[in-house]
Amino acid sequence: MNIIRNYIYQGKNLFRDGTFLFWAMVYPIILAFFFNLAFSSMMNVNFDDIQVGIEENNYIFPILEEIEFINIHKITQDQVDEKLFNEEIDAFVDSDLHLTVKKSGIRQTIIKEVVEQIKQTVKLNRPIDGTEFSVNYVAGKNQESNSVIIIFYSLIAMVSTYGVFAGIETASLMQANLSNLGLRINATPLKKQNFLIAGVIVSLLLNLLANTGLLLFINYVLKIHLFTNIAYSLIFIILGNLLGVILGIFIGVSNKKSPNVKTAIAISLTLFLSFLSGMMGPWIKAIIEKYAPFLNRINPISIITNNLYRINLLGNTKSLGEGIAVLLIYSMVLLIGSYVFLRRKSYDSI
Amino acid sequence: MVVKVKNVVKRYEEKIALDHFNMEVNEGEILGLLGPNGCGKTTAINCILSLLKFDKGEIQVFGRKMTPNSYDIKRQIGLVPQEVSVFENLTVKENIDYFCGLYIDDKNTRRQYVEEAIEFVGLKDYVRFYPRKLSGGLKRRLNIACGIVHKPKLIFLDEPTVAVDAQSRNFILEGIKKLNREGSTVIYTTHYLEEAEMLCNRIIIMDNGKDIASGTIEELKAMITTSEKIVIRFVNIEDEVINKMYKIPHVIDIERNGEDFIIKFENGINNLSNLLSFIAEYNLTYIKLYSQLPTLNDVFLELTGKELRD
Numbered sequence: 138m139n140i141i142r143n144y145i146y147q148g149k150n151l152f153r154d155g156t157f158l159f160w161a162m163v164y165p166i167i168l169a170f171f172f173n174l175a176f177s178s179m180m181n182v183n184f185d186d187i188q189v190g191i192e193e194n195n196y197i198f199p200i201l202e203e204i205e206f207i208n209i210h211k212i213t214q215d216q217v218d219e220k221l222f223n224e225e226i227d228a229f230v231d232s233d234l235h236l237t238v239k240k241s242g243i244r245q246t247i248i249k250e251v252v253e254q255i256k257q258t259v260k261l262n263r264p265i266d267g268t269e270f271s272v273n274y275v276a277g278k279n280q281e282s283n284s285v286i287i288i289f290y291s292l293i294a295m296v297s298t299y300g301v302f303a304g305i306e307t308a309s310l311m312q313a314n315l316s317n318l319g320l321r322i323n324a325t326p327l328k329k330q331n332f333l334i335a336g337v338i339v340s341l342l343l344n345l346l347a348n349t350g351l352l353l354f355i356n357y358v359l360k361i362h363l364f365t366n367i368a369y370s371l372i373f374i375i376l377g378n379l380l381g382v383i384l385g386i387f388i389g390v391s392n393k394k395s396p397n398v399k400t401a402i403a404i405s406l407t408l409f410l411s412f413l414s415g416m417m418g419p420w421i422k423a424i425i426e427k428y429a430p431f432l433n434r435i436n437p438i439s440i441i442t443n444n445l446y447r448i449n450l451l452g453n454t455k456s457l458g459e460g461i462a463v464l465l466i467y468s469m470v471l472l473i474g475s476y477v478f479l480r481r482k483s484y485d486s487i
Numbered sequence: 488m489v490v491k492v493k494n495v496v497k498r499y500e501e502k503i504a505l506d507h508f509n510m511e512v513n514e515g516e517i518l519g520l521l522g523p524n525g526c527g528k529t530t531a532i533n534c535i536l537s538l539l540k541f542d543k544g545e546i547q548v549f550g551r552k553m554t555p556n557s558y559d560i561k562r563q564i565g566l567v568p569q570e571v572s573v574f575e576n577l578t579v580k581e582n583i584d585y586f587c588g589l590y591i592d593d594k595n596t597r598r599q600y601v602e603e604a605i606e607f608v609g610l611k612d613y614v615r616f617y618p619r620k621l622s623g624g625l626k627r628r629l630n631i632a633c634g635i636v637h638k639p640k641l642i643f644l645d646e647p648t649v650a651v652d653a654q655s656r657n658f659i660l661e662g663i664k665k666l667n668r669e670g671s672t673v674i675y676t677t678h679y680l681e682e683a684e685m686l687c688n689r690i691i692i693m694d695n696g697k698d699i700a701s702g703t704i705e706e707l708k709a710m711i712t713t714s715e716k717i718v719i720r721f722v723n724i725e726d727e728v729i730n731k732m733y734k735i736p737h738v739i740d741i742e743r744n745g746e747d748f749i750i751k752f753e754n755g756i757n758n759l760s761n762l763l764s765f766i767a768e769y770n771l772t773y774i775k776l777y778s779q780l781p782t783l784n785d786v787f788l789e790l791t792g793k794e795l796r797d
Contacts, residue, residue: 139588139592142585142588143588146577146581146584146585146588149576149577149581150574150575150576151576152576153576153577154576313538316572317568317570317571318573318574320533320538320572321566321568321633321634322589323555324561324564324566325561325586325590326561326562326589327589483537483538483540483555484538484539484540485499485540486499486539487533487538487539
């Protein structure tokens with residue numbers, strides 16, 4: 138058979154499948170939309186102009202004045218309460234370098250850390266000029282506040298594995314004992330491996346298309362810019378897709394449950410793993426990291442989430458090998474497991 | 488010989504689905520596999536197509552052993568499964584084209600075959616429809632088109648008219664005859680007696696996984712003792728007179744069906760005139776009288792002890 142035709146028709150069949158369209162394309166966008174509604178206030182903190190009150194004769198006045206993201210207010214001790222109350226300043230630095238604040242928050246924490254850094258530098262008699270505050274503090278605090286962004290990385294990790302639905306569909310069409318169509322296809326001269334390869338490629342491409350849709354939505358509609366290193370990020374997204382499709386094929390061929398039950402298994406599994414990876418709140422991830430860190434090392438969605446975070450927010454592209462290896466091992470194990478079921482040519486019962 | 492099935496046994500755990508089943512199909516014939524639901528007809532087809540493992544026996548198709556990898560043999564076979572088995576998300580034309588493409592590589596030939604199949608099953612007005620938009624009868628026609636589009640030498644039709652309206656049923660049956668006229672050998676499973684009588688050159692009667700009889704319709708009818716049935720409704724008759732009717736030559740049984748009596752005769756001549764003489768002798772009055780030749784149901788009844796009703 139013309140292989141390309143097989144790809145086209147399998148692609149058409151999958152692309153028009155309501156279950157696939159909803160779970161792979163619509164559902165992630167709905168989730169992203171609601172996550173954005175829920176967490177946007179936490180993500181939209183602007184650190185560019187942190188307002189700091191200070192007396193003009195304070196010796197760190199000229200140092201703070203040089204820091205780009207700090208806006209200096211020359212005030213006297215008498216004005217502090219009023220300025221803080223009116224929220225004209227985020228904090229006041231006195232002559233002993235103590236902070237007076239009205240409330241604690243990320244801005245106040247940044248000021249505190251900047252002041253602490255100045256204190257230490259002065260104590261060490263090192264030149265203040267050599268300290269790059271924007272890198273050490275603002276970038277750091279942005280990342281900290283953007284721990285909420287983990288939710289979005291986790292969401293992307295989850296939907297990258299949503300090739301699982303296409304995998305289930307492909308498996309169902311390949312096995313004579315799983316569907317009527319599978320029976321018919323098994324009676325034709327189409328070789329199973331050709332159908333499988335077409336199914337995997339089509340599933341990967343369509344799910345990547347669905348992922349692209351989600352990323353464009355997050356980037357251009359929600360205006361959350363998640364990626365600074367697309368190439369490395371793509372490696373993990375593609376590996377997630379590969380794992381998802383093969384997981385789907387494994388779920389599809391390993392049992393004779395109905396397609397709806399198999400879909401439910403896939404949704405539950407991916408949702409649970411995403412939950413553990415911090416999709417419902419970064420605190421879950423923190424708890425797991427504290428009490429059962431190995432879970433984060435073996436949970437494939439955590440692996441993808443962590444690596445997307447490291448690549449794009451920490452700029453760390455070293456030590457990605459472990460994550461890649463674990464994802465590939467999962468894929469290989471599931472592929473071998475699927476093969477055990479798929480190699481059956483005739484069936485005991487249909 | 489197109490298909491040869493010899494002593495095939497297929498077990499589902501304790502249940503025997505095929506019990507030393509035998510079947511031979513000659514080129515150019517329409518062979519009917521007739522039997523009640525669950526008698527093993529579909530299992531037999533699935534074993535022949537090597538979709539199901541069987542425990543014992545031998546199956547040959549086109550003179551060669553059939554295996555799951557017999558792609559050359561599969562290329563010459565068309566299957567119309569019992570359940571409608573098409574892609575729900577492909578249109579009528581796309582479905583037919585997809586299945587045709589599994590057999591036919593040449594683009595022009597494929598295009599021609601697809602058009603012919605659409606014409607053949609009368610779905611020209613529905614080519615852009617998705618299967619879910621089609622009625623049950625039209626879906627069945629699509630199911631058939633997908634199985635025959637590549638003009639196979641051997642076609643398996645597994646109860647293609649189940650739950651089909653009369654119009655579509657006639658359309659399908661006429662289509663099968665046409666396929667046969669065009670050179671295809673057809674294996675047709677059904678539990679509809681009149682379909683088997685109308686369509687098949689030869690019939691294998693199945694029950695409990697066994698082939699209990701095979702032959703042409705005439706040969707099958709000749710296997711049973713009843714050669715004629717006369718149905719009569721008397722105005723009034725006493726039991727004593729009924730008992731005396733057994734003395735009419737060749738009468739083997741008398742059944743009462745409501746107000747009617749069904750008098751069965753074994754091979755013999757002048758059965759009707761003998762009955763009329765009896766009626767005149769006893770001065771009986773009747774309001775209905777007709778003669779029937781035995782049906783396949785009578786054959787099935789006599790061979791299995793149970794009826795095969797539509």
